Amino acid sequence: MSVLIPILWFLAILAASTAAAWLFRAAAVAIAPRNTARALRGAPLTASFGMFVIAVYLLVAILAPVLAPYPERAVIGSQFMPWSETHWLGTDNLGRDTASRLIYGARNTVGIAFITTALAFLIGSILGLWAATVGGWIDQVLSRFVDVLMAIPSLIFSLLLLTIFGTSVVNLILVIAIVDSTRVFRLARSVAQGIVVMDYIEAAKLRGEGMWRLITREILPNAMAPLVAEFGLRFCFVFLAISALSFLGLGIQPPTADWGSMVRENATLITFGDVTPLLPAGAIALLTVAVNFVVDWQLHRASGLKE
Amino acid sequence: MTDKPVLLTIRDLRIEGRSEDTWTQIVKGVNLTLHKGEVLGLIGESGAGKSTIGLAAMGFARDGCRISGGTIEFDGIDLRMASEAKRRGLRGKRIAYVAQSAAASFNPAHKLIDQYCEAPVVHGVMGRKEAEHDAVELYRKMRLPNPEEIGFRYPHQVSGGQLQRAMTAMAMSCRPDLIIFDEPTTALDVTTQIEVLAAIRDIVAQFDTAAIYITHDLAVVAQMADRIKVLLKGEEVEEADTRTMLAAPTQDYTKSLWAVRSFQREAQAEAGGTPVVSVRGVTAGYGPVRVLKDVSFDIHARRTVAVVGESGSGKSTVARVITGLLVPEKGEVLFDGQALPADYRKRTRDQLRQAQMIYQMADTALNPKLTLRELIGRPAQMYLGLQGRKLRERVRELLHLIELEPDEYIDRLPSELSGGQKQRIGIARALAAEPKFIICDEVTSALDQLVAEGILRLLDRLQGEFDLAYMFITHDLATVRAIADDVVVMKEGKVVEQGPKAEMFQPPHHPYTELLLSSVPEMDPDWLTRLLEEREAAKVG
Numbered sequence: 001m002s003v004l005i006p007i008l009w010f011l012a013i014l015a016a017s018t019a020a021a022w023l024f025r026a027a028a029v030a031i032a033p034r035n036t037a038r039a040l041r042g043a044p045l046t047a048s049f050g051m052f053v054i055a056v057y058l059l060v061a062i063l064a065p066v067l068a069p070y071p072e073r074a075v076i077g078s079q080f081m082p083w084s085e086t087h088w089l090g091t092d093n094l095g096r097d098t099a100s101r102l103i104y105g106a107r108n109t110v111g112i113a114f115i116t117t118a119l120a121f122l123i124g125s126i127l128g129l130w131a132a133t134v135g136g137w138i139d140q141v142l143s144r145f146v147d148v149l150m151a152i153p154s155l156i157f158s159l160l161l162l163t164i165f166g167t168s169v170v171n172l173i174l175v176i177a178i179v180d181s182t183r184v185f186r187l188a189r190s191v192a193q194g195i196v197v198m199d200y201i202e203a204a205k206l207r208g209e210g211m212w213r214l215i216t217r218e219i220l221p222n223a224m225a226p227l228v229a230e231f232g233l234r235f236c237f238v239f240l241a242i243s244a245l246s247f248l249g250l251g252i253q254p255p256t257a258d259w260g261s262m263v264r265e266n267a268t269l270i271t272f273g274d275v276t277p278l279l280p281a282g283a284i285a286l287l288t289v290a291v292n293f294v295v296d297w298q299l300h301r302a303s304g305l306k307e
Numbered sequence: 308m309t310d311k312p313v314l315l316t317i318r319d320l321r322i323e324g325r326s327e328d329t330w331t332q333i334v335k336g337v338n339l340t341l342h343k344g345e346v347l348g349l350i351g352e353s354g355a356g357k358s359t360i361g362l363a364a365m366g367f368a369r370d371g372c373r374i375s376g377g378t379i380e381f382d383g384i385d386l387r388m389a390s391e392a393k394r395r396g397l398r399g400k401r402i403a404y405v406a407q408s409a410a411a412s413f414n415p416a417h418k419l420i421d422q423y424c425e426a427p428v429v430h431g432v433m434g435r436k437e438a439e440h441d442a443v444e445l446y447r448k449m450r451l452p453n454p455e456e457i458g459f460r461y462p463h464q465v466s467g468g469q470l471q472r473a474m475t476a477m478a479m480s481c482r483p484d485l486i487i488f489d490e491p492t493t494a495l496d497v498t499t500q501i502e503v504l505a506a507i508r509d510i511v512a513q514f515d516t517a518a519i520y521i522t523h524d525l526a527v528v529a530q531m532a533d534r535i536k537v538l539l540k541g542e543e544v545e546e547a548d549t550r551t552m553l554a555a556p557t558q559d560y561t562k563s564l565w566a567v568r569s570f571q572r573e574a575q576a577e578a579g580g581t582p583v584v585s586v587r588g589v590t591a592g593y594g595p596v597r598v599l600k601d602v603s604f605d606i607h608a609r610r611t612v613a614v615v616g617e618s619g620s621g622k623s624t625v626a627r628v629i630t631g632l633l634v635p636e637k638g639e640v641l642f643d644g645q646a647l648p649a650d651y652r653k654r655t656r657d658q659l660r661q662a663q664m665i666y667q668m669a670d671t672a673l674n675p676k677l678t679l680r681e682l683i684g685r686p687a688q689m690y691l692g693l694q695g696r697k698l699r700e701r702v703r704e705l706l707h708l709i710e711l712e713p714d715e716y717i718d719r720l721p722s723e724l725s726g727g728q729k730q731r732i733g734i735a736r737a738l739a740a741e742p743k744f745i746i747c748d749e750v751t752s753a754l755d756q757l758v759a760e761g762i763l764r765l766l767d768r769l770q771g772e773f774d775l776a777y778m779f780i781t782h783d784l785a786t787v788r789a790i791a792d793d794v795v796v797m798k799e800g801k802v803v804e805q806g807p808k809a810e811m812f813q814p815p816h817h818p819y820t821e822l823l824l825s826s827v828p829e830m831d832p833d834w835l836t837r838l839l840e841e842r843e844a845a846k847v848g
Contacts, residue, residue, distance in 0.1 A: 042328070198671045198672075199666045199668065199671040199672040200671065200672050200673055200674040202632065203664065203666070203672060203736075204674075205651070206630055206631075206632070206651055206659060206664065207659065207685070207686060207689060207740075208654075208656050208659045208689070209689075217677070218674055221674070221676035221677070222674070222675065222676055224676075
């Protein structure tokens, strides 16, 4: 019997996820405008599940003050209280409500990761597309500079920069965005190099189009598919990088709730066989998997594979 | 021929292709019988299902396709029922395939002879040593230069025509009973095509191999096939002996195919005044390699100058010099008597507007992510400053000009158009700039003959309406006959002969022009045999 119970739990969760994914897709198809609905109808269940999870995270992040039973930073009880009616997931090492902090953590961790990734893409893709379009010494200088930055392991480089510039949220976003933009630069540049040799780019140049229009209207739309896929992956990496930095004490600073630092703060509980400290880690894992499901689907669509 | 035993029988073959999750029939019940040693020509436009049927003869369906009905029987073996292992045993050994683009079909990382030996060794027909020996023998039979040595080169080290012959030799390596040739000479120049055709014909006859020869070029199929089957949209139109078919086609569609080459432009008045474009003593190249050597010619308003030559003759490089993409070492380009800045980036917007270009491959010349509205509208917006409603009206007008219904097409993407329609969009985009001069770079060579003819007629009409001057780059002399006023023949970066079309097509010719003209396949099924005999005689004499 003792073997059966975890298996039953697993099957129950699988069934629930599938049902949720299916319902979510059905609802999305019904609500979305015609063209989007057609694309959604073709989405596999994994992608629907991914979108469903992302939607839930977004809702939680936006509605955090409404959903959370207690404030983010208030000490409301004694340390390490067990799960109960009033404190669903108990309290943490300072006596703050874990469930509330988990909810607010969605806002901080996901929000910061999103802004960071967006910034990394803005810098990386514009510079990458520009370098590929202009070529010559500008391309050489930019690419070699990026090579130098990429030669340094990213986590160590971020740690170094954060120690130098101090650990504020703005610094955190800027440092990770710049470190990550080097990877985006590489991708954008190599994708664009395949596009700039096409006849339509030659035609646009001969027409006398300016650089900005060349990049945004002629090249970017054709480089979009791999960039979108990379955005999803990059978002996961950034997310994990922030959590790792927080765990090391250089990321999002207390008392702000953050999933990475929550694991570290309550790590002692693990030795007592309590799973509570692993819940933020689980939240990170779930989002990462969900994002990758969606990315896989988008990649598949973009590559035009039939089977 | 027909007294020989039957080798391949296809009955009621149905093949479906998948698009957007629904299966549609692309081959609708085709029957085919092939005897040992017989060559069957399959012809039709693109989309007729020629290649699909060719592959099905090997029991193979491309990705996204499936054989949904009918039987394919090869020498008593039902290929649809046979196991994949059994089919794999037949492929390469008893049924071989020669693809259209040998350059894309060879593995660039291996030497030709290694790729040659793979099939016979894997199928256990002969040992490696023996296979190498055999390769040299077949290379010699295919009249490849240096047969002992050529196999040890990599695919990029030999020319396109040689590669196509090496591919045919490779297909022959196991002495198959059946070879499927899928447009083996379509990508080649006329002069190279002759050599490949002659070599293929000889070797097929010598080994008594049956062949399915797929092509859209009637003149070519007339030389190669014993019987011809005409296909249209996955259905058979008619089938007959080559001579019967050529002499007396019964179906209207076949007749229309036969009549395609009839388009002839009206003669234009003699040129006068200042030429629109004048290329003066241009010498240009890439790095140390000189591609153009002292090239000069004029293009007058309302006239079409055809620049003819084989690949590598520098005809596209002339276009790059005129458009300013390549800065020449010497010489200049005059527009209306005024010298144009050599670099396009130094030209004024108006100078850019006056000279437009239509590309060979409409697929790569149109941004796949922009709608026709933007593709065609952008030049009008940029050069003529049209906005809002005026711009919309102009785009609709342009679509009318190229004979596409504006309401239906204006918001489509290039991927939602056929090949001929895409090329029309290329034309509309050039027209949107309201230019005086248009360069047409092999605009019809990627299209079927019927579609190509439509494009030529359209270009001709537009020339009359807007007083355009055309520079027509092509290797197809049939196109030259149809549309040119003046002809410039190029070889190895030099102009070997130029003048009005009437003079060019009348003897005496420059020897190179003669070679080009005589290499254009004719519909007469004895043409190739006769030509080869004549050339042989000339060599001896």
